[in-house]
Amino acid sequence: MSGAVDAWWWPYVMIVVAGWLATDVWRWIGVLVAGRLREDSEFLGWVKAVATALVAGVIARLILFPSGALEGAPLWLRLAAAFLGFVAFLVMGQRLIVGVLTAEVLLIAGWLALGL
Amino acid sequence: MSDFDVSSPPDQRLPSHVWFFRGARAIVSLPAVILTAAFIGYAGLARESGLTLGETLMLTGLVWALPSIVVMTGAITSGMGIVPAAIAVALASVRLMPMTVALLPILREENGLTPRWKLFLASHFVAVTAWVYAMIHLPHIPREGRLPFFIGFGATISAFVFCVTGIAYQLVGEMPTPVTAALFLLTPVYFLCSLWGASKISSEKAAMIAGLVLGPIFYVYLPGLDLLWTGLLGGTLAYLGTRIVRAVRP
Structure with a gap:
């Protein structure tokens, strides 16, 4: 097993099984159950909450524990850029472009100001 | 409300490929620009996380839902086993199921005329951007044009984003460090805002x-x-x- 895990092709097997199949299976189930499942059922409410919390966990992880170049920015700068970008998004009528651009500009401005 | 909730009479129907190309042309839109930017950010994230170009492109083309792609990226780089990785990705992408359920009655022709395999094919393009666009615009298209329009839209935007992701991956290595860092930050901020907006x-x-x-x-x-x-x-x-x-x- 560890031989397979170390092989160059192992990530591609991971992508097909754990990435592609684990994602597309929900789309296929959606086609199969359309018309039979109420979109506002309690079970689906719980399922959506679990999915949302999981993706939110990914967001926090990417900001608090990034890899590569972003690691070079201090934690407070990463948090401030992301948080203020989100605040700008909320204040300016929930426009994605506003939130994303605000965070990006703040990060680069902070980066240059600190002379990193 | 829908302008054309029924199919056009047979003599007034446009051929499917016309609807396909109209769908392809419709990707010139602001949501598509933001999605492309998000994938440019993802290319930076993938490269900085140590993924190869092949892995990055395969994830983009096969998975085609950015949250699941990012979860999978984390699973590969942290050496997660295939079973926990599949469970984590399945939990992250479960929202695609109710989205597909909501889209199908709009997408298919009445009386179950649409072959199911075409619906399975079209379902691969269900992801937030294409879905929101489809839910808004498909009701204004005659029934017989909706499926080719949606497949044209989905196939074109994913092919375009696939190419841009590959190019961005190659360019990231030559960019100044703060730009690379900003590209990495783009994904979490994009999720933060779009997840809140979608809930x-x-x-x-x-x-x-x-x-x-x-x-x-x-x-x-x-x-x-x-x-x-x-x-x-x-x-x-x-x-x-x-x-x-x-x-x-x-």
């Missing part, structure tokens, strides 16, 4: 806050299975919490 009910907003708080805690104390625990515990707490609040204050 219509309070339990999803509560789940988002719970995930933001629990994610780093589990990452430090339960590495490897942190995403599963964040999703299951955070989501269940948020769901039960909002149910209790709803029961106490109806």
